[in-house]
Amino acid sequence: MELWIPITVGAAFLQNVRSSLQRHLKQHVGTTGATFVRFGFGLPFAALYLFALTRLSGNPLPAPSPAFLAWTGLGALGQVAATFLLIHLFSFRNFTVGTAYSRTEPAQAALFGLVFLGEVVGPLTLVAIAVSMVGVMLISVARGTFTALALVSSVFTRTAGIGILSGSLFGVAAVAYRAASLSLGHPGFAIQAATTLLWAIALQTAVMLAWMVWRDRAGLAQVRAAWKVSALVGFVGATASFGWFAAMTLQQAAVVKALAQVEMIFAFATSILFFREHVNRLEIAGCVLIVAGILALVFGG
Numbered sequence: 001m002e003l004w005i006p007i008t009v010g011a012a013f014l015q016n017v018r019s020s021l022q023r024h025l026k027q028h029v030g031t032t033g034a035t036f037v038r039f040g041f042g043l044p045f046a047a048l049y050l051f052a053l054t055r056l057s058g059n060p061l062p063a064p065s066p067a068f069l070a071w072t073g074l075g076a077l078g079q080v081a082a083t084f085l086l087i088h089l090f091s092f093r094n095f096t097v098g099t100a101y102s103r104t105e106p107a108q109a110a111l112f113g114l115v116f117l118g119e120v121v122g123p124l125t126l127v128a129i130a131v132s133m134v135g136v137m138l139i140s141v142a143r144g145t146f147t148a149l150a151l152v153s154s155v156f157t158r159t160a161g162i163g164i165l166s167g168s169l170f171g172v173a174a175v176a177y178r179a180a181s182l183s184l185g186h187p188g189f190a191i192q193a194a195t196t197l198l199w200a201i202a203l204q205t206a207v208m209l210a211w212m213v214w215r216d217r218a219g220l221a222q223v224r225a226a227w228k229v230s231a232l233v234g235f236v237g238a239t240a241s242f243g244w245f246a247a248m249t250l251q252q253a254a255v256v257k258a259l260a261q262v263e264m265i266f267a268f269a270t271s272i273l274f275f276r277e278h279v280n281r282l283e284i285a286g287c288v289l290i291v292a293g294i295l296a297l298v299f300g301g
Contacts, residue, residue, distance in 0.1 A: 004250040005298060011243025012263035018236045020270060028226050031087055033219040036212055039204040041234025046201045049242055050194040062184040062195050075176035076200040080207060082169035085162050092159045101163030103136040108171035110254035116175050119252050129258040132293025136264050138286030174253035181249040193245035258297055261290050
């Protein structure tokens with residue numbers, strides 16, 4: 001088994017843990033505060049990972065080139081904007097459709113990878129991406145009042161447009177992070193990933209902090225009061241991000257993001273085991289399709 005596969009699965013699992021923690025934290029610090037802790041409290045751990053890796057390997061810190069800074073800036077800001085749009089979807093009554101379309105990220109990452117990096121994915125990989133993507137979209141709308149026909153026809157709605165744009169920005173961010181990491185040369189994929197993570201999360205922290213100082217100073221006080229849970233979110237989030245960056249250094253972003261749909265299986269299991277939520281047929285069908293797409297990706301991609 002190629003190394004990027006267990007790294008991606010591990011990152012998806014940790015991201016689901018982080019999302020569950022943020023869901024709890026949001027009740028105390030609000031949406032903006034819960035988003036900020038992912039970056040602000042993750043920054044020290046990102047710095048620690050890079051410091052430890054350079055000390056253990058004996059390699060010096062990679063020198064950031066203009067290309068690295070440009071790609072990292074594009075990825076960091078694109079990710080923040082995509083996250084903002086995804087959160088904005090929750091203000092709409094029919095946000096589930098938009099959220100479903102935001103999950104087109106792997107397919108869009110394949111397109112952006114071709115445009116920006118000249119990377120081509122095989123036909124079986126494209127089929128695997130499509131199958132798992134349909135599964136994710138089924139789960140996303142399974143608890144709403146939408147039919148398959150309504151989901152397709154809703155592509156021209158405002159919520160669908162926001163969702164697709166969010167997926168586009170996530171796709172751009174993934175490809176940009178891969179380009180940034182690869183531009184560092186070859187000091188080792190782990191150091192490349194950790195360096196990219198530190199620069200990206202530092203920029204994201206600065207942007208989010210400036211926004212909260214300007215618009216939500218009360219949220220900063222709430223974050224400080226909940227520093228223990230916030231630190232846990234930062235640790236788990238930084239570790240998950242390190243996994244994503246490492247996987248995308250080793251493999252094309254579109255392929256990594258396709259396998260990352262396994263996070264929906266983890267989220268599905270969490271909703272059943274911990275939140276005791278009801279399961280319906282569409283959710284089960286979606287899980288089956290995700291697993292089928294992942295198996296095709298791992299064993300035939």
